[in-house]
Amino acid sequence: MSLVLHQLRYDQKAFWRNPAAVFFTVMFPVILLLIFATVFGDQTIDTGDGIDATAYYVPAIITLSVISATMQTLAMSLVIAREDGRLKRGRGTPMPAWVFIAGRIGNSVVVAVLMLALVAAIGKVIYGVPIPWGQIPELLAVLAVGAASFCCLGIALTAAIPSQDAAAAIINALLLPLYFLSGIFIPDSELPAGVIDFANHFPIRHFFEAFFDAYESGSAVAWGDLAVVAAWGLAGLAIAIRYFRWTPRADRR
Template sequence: MSGLSLAARQVRAENRAFWRNPAAAFFTFAFPLIFMVLFNVLFGGSPPGAAYTPAHFFTPAIVALSIISACYTNIAMAITSARDEGILKRVRGTPLPEWAYLAGRIGQAVLVALLLVVIVSAFGEVVYGVEFPFERLPFLLAALVMGAATFCALGLAISAFIPNADASPAIVNATVLPLLFISNVFARVDEGTPAWLDTLSRVFPVRHFADLLHAAWDPRASPGFDPVQWAILAGWLVLGVLVASRSFSWEPRA
């Protein structure tokens, strides 16, 4: 069997295993929606008639959150526990190419991420009247592909720094939660935000990914190509791929 069809089989197997744990699957999808409802209740929802409402902010913000948790958080945790349990070592003793196994994991994460994008966008449109930006679909798709690739690569990369599965929630959350707060996801970076925090957040990929999605959803904006945003995202993508390919571990740590 060719590598590609082996990778496709892996995606199917991972996907089947994912849905066999309905409680985990349910909260994977419920979690971003809970945040979306909470933020809209806390920060004002959608006053009728306004062109740009808090819901216009939180719909793309929660789409960003969805991609980041489906790709970065889930891959890092799933890979670490598969490594701890010896699944990675077992697979490596078979003729399955290593990249095909990882492609299976990534493919499954991307499927979940895609489904979340649809659910969150639909929720925003139906409940809060935030229109899905069909007219900016190419821009949006490019941003989503870039974000998914970057956060998948970083998820694989961070697993190299997680000593064991028990430590992975703490490490993964510590690396991503603060960024979510300073990167236009959980809260808006505006005039009230200290300048240094704004500058700091621009170093990291979360900010630029979220900003791309905000630009796609904001009816007042005319999104264009900002080379700095894309370059920083691409830099993190390359860094993730490099670290993962150099330091990725298939064996449980002693």
Template structure:
């Protein structure tokens, strides 16, 4: 009796993993960053709630007009929108990146096949989404409670858009750059928070900018927040208020120039100072 040999089984074909495109990778990382942010209740409450709390407090204390048809509350709201965008980008990144670096998260990211730009893209997506949500919330509260008038022309909405985009870009890049100054996770807040608070006090957020000492105005003019506030005032305040600005107008061309210059400066600082590991790791 003869037996027929069975043919040897062919080896299983290797399974092919679907490679994600650049856009999908960036969006996936952005979703991860948003999830991590939302899980931190302290960050969510501070980032989203602090500007609204400040508006409620200052509106209850100051109710006078600072110019015909312009109340202090209206002026303050525009500054808080700019400060809120800076908090979402500059302050949050400057505090959280040192924490991730100290925990070894960035070191592990660098050791994976994932392109490094994906990590940065995730941070940018998080900043943009949270910034839009916070700004929308501030505008809703301001319109409902403090009679803030929304822009009535497409031109003003366009100005609002480019001032916000340039401002957030500059603050995001500067937040990534300043994160390298913190030696440990605990020192991140100590490094970034005083800088953010000082800029808010001298840039026309809490007080009318032209009422500040001239040397404070000159120092504030070196940094983005002052120009973000000035650009947003051109959107939400009457055209006549431009004469009360230091330059006699809202100077939107200079606003664009300074914010664009800070985008370049921030990018250079990121490229030259950013660290994936702590100093003790080398």
């Protein structure tokens, strides 16, 4: 365990010094929130009883931030480390392999929790979106299932990414359309029913719904949505265990 903390400490240093990682994981969601709030800020979104657009976008951007901190950050950083030969080098030391992965997952979870706090604080301070203090247990339950599942999916995704150059393209080609179709960028009341039906096959939509319910509706945990997210996570875990590689692609023969 102390070895995991040792690894996490260095992963955190490297993360915060990496301008690309900090921009896309921390700055980019904040910028998106500011843009959406500015463009749609005076509108009301029909979610049944009608809420302010800002109250809609705060949990939406937190959802995006968590996925970005976990799935996207893990897939990017593991592919880079693998192709650099750093995963292989680590395998040559007495450190157990799982410690390396655990350190990276820990790094993602730390960033995800920070982003939850940061976006919630910006929502409250600038747009007056109340922070649901009474819902902390529900929020943490949703966050835990979501972060774990999207971490597994991020590790699984590395198996499909051949090189460092391909990493950002493949990850964004998967995530960006799903953010649109899942109602993260465009309020779901504006999306045709068929689009939502399609998005419901994927974990992002369900994670967003569970998070939105816990954040805005003050309702109990949406276990049905979380079950879909967890099922995706378990599938990712199975793929990761079977197909994750420690050696650069050029090395395999």
